[in-house]
Amino acid sequence: MKLLTHNMLSCHIKGVKNGYPFKIDPVKIEEMDADYDPDFLRHIYPRLEWPALREAAQVMGEPNLPEEVTESMLQNDEEFLRHFHHALLELILEEGALVCPETGRRFPVHKGVPNLLLHEDEV
Amino acid sequence: MFCRPKRGSATRHLFVGNCGPAVGLTESQVQQYFECTGAEGVTIPVPAAGSSSHVFVTYRSIAEAKAVLEALSAKPPAELGNRKLVVKYADVKADQHADEATTRHVNRDAALCNIPGLDLLQDFVSPAEEQDLLREVKAGPWETLARRRVQHFGYKFEYVSRNVDTGKPIQPLPPLAQQIACRLEELLGVAFDQLTVNEYEPGVGLSAHVDTHSAFTGPIVSLSLAGPCVMEFRRGAEQRALFLPPRSLLVMADEARYAWHHYIPHRRSDPLDGEAVPRAASRVSFTFRKVRGYPCECKWPGSCDSQGGGMPPTRMALAAQDTSPGIASSRSGIEPSADQTAAVVDPPADNQQRACSDSEPSVSVGKGFPQRKLETLSLADGGPSHEQQHAKARSGISARDGQSPEHSEQSSPASYVLSHEQHARRSEDQPMHGSSAGIQHGEQSSSAGQQMESRYVHGVYDIIAGHFSATRFAIWPKVREFIDNLPLSGLVADVGCGNGKYFGVRPDLAVLGSDRSPNLAETAARRLQTSYGSRQPLPRCDVAVADGLHLPYCSGVLDGVLCIAVLHHISTVERRVAMLVELARVLRYGGRAIVTVWASEQEQPGKLAKWEPIGPGSQSGGGDYFVPWHVPFHRVEAAAAAAKVRSGEAPLPQSSAPTGDSDARPASHSLPASADVVDGKAPASSAEAEHMRGKENALEGSGHKSEVSSEAPQSDKGSSPGLASEVTSGRSDVSEVFLDGQVDEVKRTVVFKRYYHLYDKGELEGLVEQVPGVRLVSSFFDKSNWCAVFEKV
Numbered sequence: 001m002k003l004l005t006h007n008m009l010s011c012h013i014k015g016v017k018n019g020y021p022f023k024i025d026p027v028k029i030e031e032m033d034a035d036y037d038p039d040f041l042r043h044i045y046p047r048l049e050w051p052a053l054r055e056a057a058q059v060m061g062e063p064n065l066p067e068e069v070t071e072s073m074l075q076n077d078e079e080f081l082r083h084f085h086h087a088l089l090e091l092i093l094e095e096g097a098l099v100c101p102e103t104g105r106r107f108p109v110h111k112g113v114p115n116l117l118l119h120e121d122e123v
Numbered sequence: 124m125f126c127r128p129k130r131g132s133a134t135r136h137l138f139v140g141n142c143g144p145a146v147g148l149t150e151s152q153v154q155q156y157f158e159c160t161g162a163e164g165v166t167i168p169v170p171a172a173g174s175s176s177h178v179f180v181t182y183r184s185i186a187e188a189k190a191v192l193e194a195l196s197a198k199p200p201a202e203l204g205n206r207k208l209v210v211k212y213a214d215v216k217a218d219q220h221a222d223e224a225t226t227r228h229v230n231r232d233a234a235l236c237n238i239p240g241l242d243l244l245q246d247f248v249s250p251a252e253e254q255d256l257l258r259e260v261k262a263g264p265w266e267t268l269a270r271r272r273v274q275h276f277g278y279k280f281e282y283v284s285r286n287v288d289t290g291k292p293i294q295p296l297p298p299l300a301q302q303i304a305c306r307l308e309e310l311l312g313v314a315f316d317q318l319t320v321n322e323y324e325p326g327v328g329l330s331a332h333v334d335t336h337s338a339f340t341g342p343i344v345s346l347s348l349a350g351p352c353v354m355e356f357r358r359g360a361e362q363r364a365l366f367l368p369p370r371s372l373l374v375m376a377d378e379a380r381y382a383w384h385h386y387i388p389h390r391r392s393d394p395l396d397g398e399a400v401p402r403a404a405s406r407v408s409f410t411f412r413k414v415r416g417y418p419c420e421c422k423w424p425g426s427c428d429s430q431g432g433g434m435p436p437t438r439m440a441l442a443a444q445d446t447s448p449g450i451a452s453s454r455s456g457i458e459p460s461a462d463q464t465a466a467v468v469d470p471p472a473d474n475q476q477r478a479c480s481d482s483e484p485s486v487s488v489g490k491g492f493p494q495r496k497l498e499t500l501s502l503a504d505g506g507p508s509h510e511q512q513h514a515k516a517r518s519g520i521s522a523r524d525g526q527s528p529e530h531s532e533q534s535s536p537a538s539y540v541l542s543h544e545q546h547a548r549r550s551e552d553q554p555m556h557g558s559s560a561g562i563q564h565g566e567q568s569s570s571a572g573q574q575m576e577s578r579y580v581h582g583v584y585d586i587i588a589g590h591f592s593a594t595r596f597a598i599w600p601k602v603r604e605f606i607d608n609l610p611l612s613g614l615v616a617d618v619g620c621g622n623g624k625y626f627g628v629r630p631d632l633a634v635l636g637s638d639r640s641p642n643l644a645e646t647a648a649r650r651l652q653t654s655y656g657s658r659q660p661l662p663r664c665d666v667a668v669a670d671g672l673h674l675p676y677c678s679g680v681l682d683g684v685l686c687i688a689v690l691h692h693i694s695t696v697e698r699r700v701a702m703l704v705e706l707a708r709v710l711r712y713g714g715r716a717i718v719t720v721w722a723s724e725q726e727q728p729g730k731l732a733k734w735e736p737i738g739p740g741s742q743s744g745g746g747d748y749f750v751p752w753h754v755p756f757h758r759v760e761a762a763a764a765a766a767k768v769r770s771g772e773a774p775l776p777q778s779s780a781p782t783g784d785s786d787a788r789p790a791s792h793s794l795p796a797s798a799d800v801v802d803g804k805a806p807a808s809s810a811e812a813e814h815m816r817g818k819e820n821a822l823e824g825s826g827h828k829s830e831v832s833s834e835a836p837q838s839d840k841g842s843s844p845g846l847a848s849e850v851t852s853g854r855s856d857v858s859e860v861f862l863d864g865q866v867d868e869v870k871r872t873v874v875f876k877r878y879y880h881l882y883d884k885g886e887l888e889g890l891v892e893q894v895p896g897v898r899l900v901s902s903f904f905d906k907s908n909w910c911a912v913f914e915k916v
Contacts, residue, residue: 005635005665008614010677020677034662036141036207043612044633047680082207089662113648115641115668116675123673 001093001114003056007048009114011100011107013122021052022098024059025106029096034089038081041088042074048088057087125166125179128214130360135188137180139195140209143167145176148203153178156202160191179213188212229353229364229395233373236363238356240342240377243365247372248303253348257407259299260320270327270389276300277317278414285434286338287317289416289757290871303346304411311374313341315411323352323387325402331357331386332434336419336427337757339412342376346411350403353393357384366395369406382423416871418759429759431589431649572695579878580692581639583752586864587875588642590758592622601905602687603628605717605912613682616709618671619689623647626664632683634661635676637669644668671702676709684709684716688908691720691880694747696890699880703894703913710915715900718891719910723881726907735876745883753872761873882909 011019054065064083066073073080097106098114107116128134139157142148150167157165157180166179182188195210230236233243248256265272268282276296278287296304296318304315317339321329334343347367354373356363367373375385392399418429425432584591606628609615613632617625620636621643638644647666669675671689684706693699706716723745725731737747754761865874887909888902900912 001667002662002665004633004663005667008635008677008680009667009675012673012675032662040612040631040663044614047614078204078206111645111648112651113641113644113666113668114675116637117639117668117670118673 001109001112002089003053003060003091004044004048004088005114006056006093006098007053009098009116011102011105013100013103013105013118016100016102018102019100021049021056021101022107023101024056024093025097025099026059026093027095027097028093029060030092030094030112031090032092034085036082036085038085041081041084044088045069045074045084053087057091060087060091060093062087062091125213125215128212129362130357132212132214133185133189134212134214135182135185136213136215137182137188137192138177138209138211138213139180140177140211141206142203142208143175143178146206148206152203156200159202160194161187162191177209229366229393231366231395233365236356236365238358238363238379238383240375240379241356241365241383242374242376243367244372244374245368246370247346248348248370250370252299253370256299256303256346256409257348259297260407265322271324271329272322274320275318276320280317280319280338285332285335286757287414289414290869300409303409307344307411311342311344313413315344315413317412317414319410319412321408321410323350323402323406323408325391325404326389328352328387328389329385331355331384333382333384333426334380334412336381336421336433337415337417337429337759340415340419341413342374343380344375344411345373346409347371347373348407348409350406351393351400352387352402352406353395355386355388357386358382366393369403378423381419381421382426416757418757418761429757431646572693572698575694575878576692576698579749579876583875583877584638584640585642587752587754587760588640588646590754590760591752592643592646598624598628599687599719601903601910602685602717602719605683605685605715606632609683609715614680615683615685616674616676616681616706617685617687618674618706619686619692620644620647620666623650623661623664623666625685625687626650626661630661630663633663634665635681636664636666637671637674638666639668639670641668672698672705674705674709678708679711681709681711682714684714686716686718688719688721690718690887690890691882692878694878694880699890700893703890703897707894707897707913707915712915715912715914717910717912718887719908720882720887721879722904722907722909723883724904724907725881731881734879737878745881745886748879748881749876750879752875752877753867753870754875756871756873884909887911 006022006024009020009022011022013019050069051067054067057063057065062083065087066080069080092112093109093114094112096109098109098116099106105122107114109115125136125138128136142153144150144167153167154165157178160180161182162180163183164181166181168175168177168179180188180191182191192210192212195208199205199207233241260274263272263274265274276294277292278289279291279293280287295301296316300318304318308314323329345367347369349369351366351368353364353366356365356379365373375383390402392401394400419427420429421427423432424430427433602625606615606625609629609632611631615632615634617623617634617636620626620634620638623634623636623646626634626636626647636644636647638647644666651661651664651666667675671686672693686702686706690699690702693702703718706718710716723731731748734751735749737749739746866872867874884904888899888911891897891899891902891911891913894913896915897913898916900914902909902911904910
């Protein structure tokens with residue numbers, strides 16, 4: 001699971017109010033090379049919850065994302081964009097869990113695939 | 124001209140990517156820098172000189188090139204603006220050919236290849252035998268492939284599926300070839316029962332492949348007659364070449380057979396001992412193999428189709444599915460069972476849709492999406508709607524609400540747009556307004572529906588995942604068209620993604636795939652990581668196990684949703700609407716979803732009659748059905764079922780099956796001990812019971828034990844714990860599902876029933892109408908499917 005995906009996930013257990021973002025409990029993190037495409041980063045940035053990405057990236061071993069992102073950084077700051085790219089697409093949570101921030105319910109991640117099925121009493 | 128070098132080989136030329144005029148570095152800047160590193164020459168590709176984003180740099184020696192490659196990879200040079208460069212070896216095209224013709228070492232002795240299991244026996248037949256064998260097959264009939272002719276004996280090898288139909292023996296080996304087979308049996312202890320004769324003309328070779336694991340067991344041997352050739356072997360970056368003289372016997376066993384690709388280069392002469400040896404006017408090979416008929420359990424899962432690895436579908440298979448509606452639709456008329464080994468068909472969902480009619484009145488998916496900027500601006504103009512504000516007020520997503528909405532009023536127009544989108548997204552992390560009535564009601568009445576789906580959809584797909592995935596690769600044109608219209612670099616959910624066949628259609632899109640079946644999700648995940656042949660890794664796609672009725676995504680974030688051949692597995696109206704509501708929830712405003720379902724108007728006459736109706740259904744044939752999925756015995760998924768049956772763990776079928784189905788297909792019998800559970804239609808007599816046991820024995824006989832005896836020279840058994848046990852254990856619902864797995868002896872398959880609801884005309888649109896906040900963009904019938912595209916408004 002990539003952090004791009006993580007950024008879009010929220011916990012939908014019935015009654016949960018603060019289901020976003022999942023905390024990441026990593027057991028195994030892998031890195032995968034992805035083609036660097038700054039245009040994609042500029043396109044996708046508006047869709048992201050930046051604080052959630054930044055926090056997740058720290059857990060996953062990319063501590064270099066800034067707190068604030070400005071338009072000019074997105075346009076010209078190569079170093080920033082490289083870190084952004086790396087955090088968003090190249091860090092893979094291979095084994096571990098996603099933890100609901102409200103209930104603490106753990107959703108296992110196995111072979112890179114989070115299992116987000118809810119139990120009967122959670123829907 | 125530069126090109127990629129042979130895999131893994133170092134050269135004195137480097138490809139340097141992310142470097143050049145296109146990324147803001149001037150030619151002289153690049154030139155100067157690399158001259159300082161000792162380069163002999165710097166080449167900026169000519170056709171795109173001004174816009175090139177890569178250059179080639181040549182050094183005097185490989186060692187120099189290597190040193191620079193390592194240095195650049197370790198640290199981006201400040202002189203080039205600290206850009207992270209992509210540095211790889213390159214080669215010069217002319218050089219490469221020269222290398223290959225003169226310096227590439229071709230072994231005459233198999234032992235020098237150092238591949239476990241590879242052997243070459245010289246003069247295995249005499250010149251007289253050679254002539255006799257050639258004469259025996261000379262008249263044919265030959266089957267003509269693209270570049271060579273072939274004949275099959277014993278069993279026909281299907282090139283589309285790269286497998287054999289073990290239930291369909293064909294003409295036996297001709298007498299002289301049979302004598303050779305007997306000689307081979309004495310030598311190797313394997314009774315070869317399949318022979319393929321290939322005739323190659325000069326210039327014709329054989330593409331790289333590993334013979335399908337599940338198709339053949341034991342060693343594969345090939346007798347070269349008439350002319351010589353050089354056969355190449357490849358595993359990862361390792362490569363070997365072996366000269367095969369006429370009358371020699373090549374033996375590939377163990378690692379050589381299961382893990383190494385072998386191929387014959389398409390060329391007219393072969394390099395040998397520093398000279399080019401022309402190929403003969405023809406070379407004929409006799410390849411002897413032993414068909415398997417049960418899953419492979421070797422220790423090379425990466426190249427093993429039984430264990431989820433192996434080759435991607437053939438181009439022929441793709442072509443048959445993708446581009447030729449005629450073939451596709453004639454195929455689709457065949458039950459999966461009837462065409463089992465051709466590894467294709469799940470009847471209408473995919474193949475039938477192929478030949479789409481351009482004259483269809485309402486086919487159009489509509490124009491492309493509005494530009495994102497426009498769309499968000501219009502949202503900004505009107506401000507959030509009443510509902511949005513209301514929803515926002517209720518929204519408890521405090522982590523997000525903590526971010527000030529006023530943030531949007533400052534700074535540049537770009538960030539203004541951004542934050543409005545975020546705004547919209549935050550405001551919606553709540554179920555869709557107004558939809559509650561139907562859904563609440565659904566909650567109460569849906570437990571029967573859940574049971575049906577759990578058993579006849581989720582459970583079945585989990586078991587058949589590997590086989591199902593191996594047959595799913597056609598991209599349906601209407602879905603492609605929908606995908607083509609999604610915005611650049613858009614964010615898309617593929618709900619019920621199966622093996623993820625739509626992930627790579629547009630590499631710029633980020634696709635969040637999900638499937639309810641963990642095993643299917645895993646097949647999709649595996650695709651993400653492997654690049655095999657033309658298949659590229661997909662760095663913007665991901666997979667999750669999730670329920671389409673409870674998607675794990677934030678609300679209002681997606682540009683598009685695909686829901687292809689999924690909704691027809693949902694068993695109550697309430698749950699169908701709930702799923703559509705859920706799809707709408709995750710869409711942004713202006714985002715679109717495409718939903719396709721099987722239609723009751725099946726274009727293949729007689730198709731409905733083959734399916735098992737559940738309940739009364741509608742006049743036009745709509746309603747609920749069980750549709751069979753056949754897994755051939757040679758697939759590991761079938762072995763899992765058979766093992767379960769043998770061990771007696773699977774409970775009795777009649778006890779809980781919702782409808783009797785023993786009259787559906789006379790050739791099939793309920794699984795477990797049904798011979799003893801007499802119900803008039805199940806085999807009742809002791810003779811039949813005996814027959815059943817015999818069949819089970821036959822299944823057992825095709826299992827591990829016989830492999831041991833038939834593979835005397837092999838050592839690849841006892842290696843893997845067996846996928847079968849892995850599949851059966853660890854899933855609580857599996858034994859239940861086996862209730863519904865049935866052995867079809869005639870087709871040599873295990874049959875699983877899947878629940879389907881076939882949609883009548885207008886039914887899908889009727890469901891979409893019940894979804895608040897969406898607009899039906901178009902709906903159409905296409906090749907036995909009803910399809911709808913809707914937009915969130």
